[in-house]
Amino acid sequence: xxxxxxxxxxxxxxxxxxxxxxxxxxxxxxxxxxxxxxxxxxxxxxxxxxxxxxxxxxxxxxxxxxxxxxxxxxxxxxxxxxxxxxxxxxxxxxxxxxxxxxxxxxxxxxxxxxxxxxxxxxxxxxxxxxxxxxxxxxxxxxxxxxxxxxxxxxxxxxxxxxxxxxxxxxxxxxxxxxxxxxxxxxxxxxxxxxxxxxxxxxxxxxxxxxxxxxxxxxxxxxxxxxxxxxxxxxxxxxxxxxxxxxxxxxxxxxxxxxxxxxxxxxxxxxxxxxxxxxxxxxxxxxxxxxxxxxxxxxxxxxxxxxxxxxxxxxxxxxxxxxxxxxxxxxxxxxxxxxxxxxxxxxxxxxxxxxxxxxxxxxxxxxxxxxxxxxxxxxxxxxxxxxxxxxxxxxxxxxxxxxxxxxxxxxxxxxxxxxxxxxxxxxxxxxxxxxxxxxxxxxxxxxxxxxxxxxxxxxxxxxxxxxxxxxxxxxxxxxxxxxxxxxxxxxxxxxxxxxxxxxxxxxxxxxxxxxxxxxxxxxxxxxxxxxxxxxxxxxxxxxxxxxxxxxxxxxxxxxxxxxxxxxxxxxxxxxxxxxxxxxxxxxxxxxxxxxxxxxxxxxxxxxxxxxxxxxxxxxxxxxxxxxxxxxxxxxxxxxx
Ligand SMILES: [Zn+2]
Ligand SMILES: [Zn+2]
Numbered sequence: 291x292x293x294x295x296x297x298x299x300x301x302x303x304x305x306x307x308x309x310x311x312x313x314x315x316x317x318x319x320x321x322x323x324x325x326x327x328x329x330x331x332x333x334x335x336x337x338x339x340x341x342x343x344x345x346x347x348x349x350x351x352x353x354x355x356x357x358x359x360x361x362x363x364x365x366x367x368x369x370x371x372x373x374x375x376x377x378x379x380x381x382x383x384x385x386x387x388x389x390x391x392x393x394x395x396x397x398x399x400x401x402x403x404x405x406x407x408x409x410x411x412x413x414x415x416x417x418x419x420x421x422x423x424x425x426x427x428x429x430x431x432x433x434x435x436x437x438x439x440x441x442x443x444x445x446x447x448x449x450x451x452x453x454x455x456x457x458x459x460x461x462x463x464x465x466x467x468x469x470x471x472x473x474x475x476x477x478x479x480x481x482x483x484x485x486x487x488x489x490x491x492x493x494x495x496x497x498x499x500x501x502x503x504x505x506x507x508x509x510x511x512x513x514x515x516x517x518x519x520x521x522x523x524x525x526x527x528x529x530x531x532x533x534x535x536x537x538x539x540x541x542x543x544x545x546x547x548x549x550x551x552x553x554x555x556x557x558x559x560x561x562x563x564x565x566x567x568x569x570x571x572x573x574x575x576x577x578x579x580x581x582x583x584x585x586x587x588x589x590x591x592x593x594x595x596x597x598x599x600x601x602x603x604x605x606x607x608x609x610x611x612x613x614x615x616x617x618x619x620x621x622x623x624x625x626x627x628x629x630x631x632x633x634x635x636x637x638x639x640x641x642x643x644x645x646x647x648x649x650x651x652x653x654x655x656x657x658x659x660x661x662x663x664x665x666x667x668x669x670x671x672x673x674x675x676x677x678x679x680x681x682x683x684x685x686x687x688x689x690x691x692x693x694x695x696x697x698x699x700x701x702x703x704x705x706x707x708x709x710x711x712x713x714x715x716x717x718x719x720x721x722x723x724x725x726x727x728x729x730x731x732x733x734x735x736x737x738x739x740x741x742x743x744x745x746x747x748x749x750x751x752x753x754x755x756x757x758x759x760x761x762x763x764x765x766x767x768x769x770x771x772x773x774x775x776x777x778x779x780x781x782x783x784x785x786x787x788x789x790x791x792x793x794x795x796x797x798x799x800x801x802x803x804x805x806x807x808x809x810x811x812x813x814x815x816x817x818x819x820x821x822x823x824x825x826x827x828x829x830x831x832x833x834x835x836x837x838x839x840x841x842x843x844x845x846x847x848x849x850x851x852x853x854x855x856x857x858x859x860x861x862x863x864x865x866x867x868x869x870x871x872x873x874x875x876x877x878x879x880x881x882x883x884x885x886x887x888x889x890x891x892x893x894x895x896x897x898x899x900x901x902x903x904x905x906x907x908x909x910x911x912x913x914x915x916x917x918x919x920x921x922x923x924x925x926x927x928x929x
Pocket of ligand 2: 468541543544644896
């Protein structure tokens, strides 16, 4: 070893690569690295068990090259398919550890005992990295027009002494549509953009008639306050325009209108997190039609990306006016989701977007970030999708689901989970992975299921893996410090072209969407759903057939006129209806939000006012002065 390397070794505690070679097995090339100073990650309970065994039984440690030749050329226990799936082998001579990075490793796992006894080395079998995100790379290639300093030159009022009027204008109040205009003096920002073309003209209408709407709203205020006052229209001397669009997260009902809207307003800055932008492209069916994803071809996407100003948790966008800014906080709900706080002098307005308070998933909920927001909040505009529900203890819900699956794994049966590919699917994957891994490491559990995800879930994971530093909570810690679940041998992805694995035993398959409306999950349920020993759970929003039929008790799934199949598996949705896993705050989480933020006024969105009557009363009981529901295209003056 050279002197330079030795000094490096002294300074750095991290492991070092001593030698890199290539091994060729029937024209399949495998990278071999000799390493020293093994990472703590590999020192599992299992490792110590085998290390002890090797020493106590005085099993001779086979020279590495001899082992390699024997393993690949003569070991009949390990099928060729697995040998070909190996991409990299690292070995640590002193620790007697061989790390095998492979796409599949079932037989190696099964025969671990034999391998150790035969070769005198411990085999740590792990997966190959989930891969880089093409989409994130492509997005990063595009130069953006604005920086976060852009707003520093923007004045919210004509002059600094003017009061800055804060207004809300709900463009649409319909399921699957979210778009509210927030007015901050002269500045108009869309809170989300979940609209169809039909609604664009209402934005124009708002901009044209804003002075009139303000006057009407003021008159309403005067009447309701019994004031006598003459208001005049001339207190607005500017021509309102659309100044910014905030995208809270990448779900369709918050982003559907963005691409078309940018065609109408090509200069408008878009505020969004990195993950939201990447996942938006990934979800867009037009973008998915592109042959390659490492370059963005369509001009209309480029126009969106150009205008984006990245905002992340804790960041501030300041205006020219003193003490006026926007800031952003994690909203839970899904990776990349943010809340928006508008601080205008002493007034605080908070828009939650869709949120979860608890760390329901391995992505942290709002709970950890509310401390950073100064209170009281004057106006809280909050997601009410589940506000009238009691979802119970969500970690308990996840746990019940896992117990069902553990039972299935006991007999080698399979489970299919249908979920949104960007949020719940990943939460499930991580939660299952952690649970079964712990079981294996602590109790030597042998029946750890393979967790399979479809390519869309994998692509979402690649984005998260790529942008993990912007995610908080257990997941970012896992990726950074410990075992990266996405590189685990027990986490795999599959292609529509190769569904052979469905015939194997003991799998958990996570695919999308929960209403079974796409091809791939239909092919999977067509096999998994016929067997009465298997388990199926459809989680999240189910709006379409045939998933809808199934949870209503149908015994047959009808995909088309010519394609029907009997459904015999255990459908958990009906078998255990108390099991509710949703990525929106329920009544209890709403209560926590209110306790923490001390809002003076609460206004709901994302749920019809009819369903919220009881919730509104309840929120008042919590001590909130005023509770309101937005009215369609009626301007509300907040201050
Ligand atoms: Zn959402
Ligand atoms: Zn939503």
